[in-house]
Amino acid sequence: MSLSWAAGDSVLERAPLIVRDALTRALPEPWRWLANSLLAILVIIGLAGGLFAGLTLVERKLLGRVQNRPGPNRAGPGGIFQPIADGIKMLTKEDIVPRAADRVLHFAAPVVLLAFSILPFAVIPYGRRLVPVELDAGVLYFFAAGAATELAVFMAGWAGHNKYSLLAAMRSLAQLISYELPLLLSFVPVILFAGTLSTTGIVAAQAGWKWGWIPHWHVFSPAGFAGFVIFMIAALAESNRSPFDLPEAESELIAGHLTEYSGFKYALFFMAEYFGMIALSAMAVTLFLGGWQAPLPFLAVIPSYVWFAAKLGGLLLGFLWIRATFPRLRLDQLMRFAWKFLVPLALLNLGTAAFWAATFEWPGALQLVRWALAVGLVVGPFVLLGRRLGAGYAPRTYRYA
């Protein structure tokens, strides 16, 4: 084995593969392939589960910090064993199934939801050599797997034989369907720039640096930036995160379509929600933030999967920060925001992206004109639509505060 420390082929870069090969070397060929695949699946489930547990703790600690209180601090030093305590609590709670419930669907809903929320992790490129499944239509696979979770929401709401949970499920579905549109439209510019639907291809298209220090990430172009912002807002709504968490709205709706669930099934729904959040953040990193690429050339010494993890962690912390900062929207505000603001912006962004891709070859000073025009195409509609959305609503005055 040759040891080279050059970026891209260093020992650290290949470390996960070296460990894997050491484990499965003894097996004959077809079995080795199977063992490698199973190992990849186990690692993904383990990492996603670990990230879920860690994220619940970080979220509660961070929320506590933002709201000037300690957060969980009883289980273990500084509360670090809180996820384990939560897990034991959830496992030992009584699992209540309403007498009138549709037992099969009541059981199937969390299982279907969890299964479909793990599937998207298969096509994410976690590092230069760490792609579980390479698909020609990887991005399409990702969103197809995500689309099926709506079904589980309906099953959960319907199976409990409770009119309130059914109503909440319908509200939740309306939200999911409304935000699916901007979510799917927002990354079309990226597909246009990269010219491929494969996740590895999209990351490869973002390689390199302009003038040696500006990375070629899609977020650093006007259409890409607008797409990134729309994608993140829609991702918040798709994963039921605050300020779009009104399907659950634990303080008002007693968890909406999850009202009739308890114990570990309830925990599974939360696990799926966090998996969805992690998967969408990982996809945002892949589509807009250069995937596993290092931000500066000399930083490429650090292995690619560390960069991926750092970017993913940053986006997830952003999700938590938003939860700590914004109040929950009302349903009509949510719908108006999706249909009158995000969808038109995402549609107009397609035109900006086409302009950006068509003028790629413009020489010299015309590049400045290109930048000015593209930025105008992004900012103009944003300002105009934003004004229309807020027209007639005076700034709120707090008379008694």
Place this chain on the structure above:
Amino acid sequence: MNLALVLIALLTLASAGVALARPNLIHSALLLIASWMGIAAFYLWAGAEFIAFAQVLVYVGAVSMVVLFAVLLTRRSRADLAVGPASAGRAAGALLAGGAVLAVLAHAVIATPLTAAPGGPRSVTVRELGLELLGPHAAALLAVGLILTLALLGAVLLAAGERREPEEPRP
């Protein structure tokens, strides 16, 4: 390989069959969605990756919602979910219409000459598919887009109706 095809076909047909037999409409709808998933699995088996994912995205993600919403909005109560034919005449009409559709589809399948490509099936990349769709078949694609847009506008017109809601009180 053929074992996989048999399994996929059995699952698809079984869920479709049970969907027909269930008295509960919601169960039928969910089983129908399972059968659509089976068809997506068949596309995957046949090497048509793009079509398979599009099938899941469109049918399991979107059409399923239309079906479920339609079922819920047209029933008055849970007891109303169990359906039977209202009269013998209606049952006969349903059988006749269904049989006619089946006959047309069966004839189309039988009459189409299905020649295998020389050298076995070839997997087509998404890029080739896109170029093919937007090149020689651009007119058909545009026509489909136009029809769908018209349907969407019609739906908006139907939903918006004539009534004028009083203005929302402004804070």
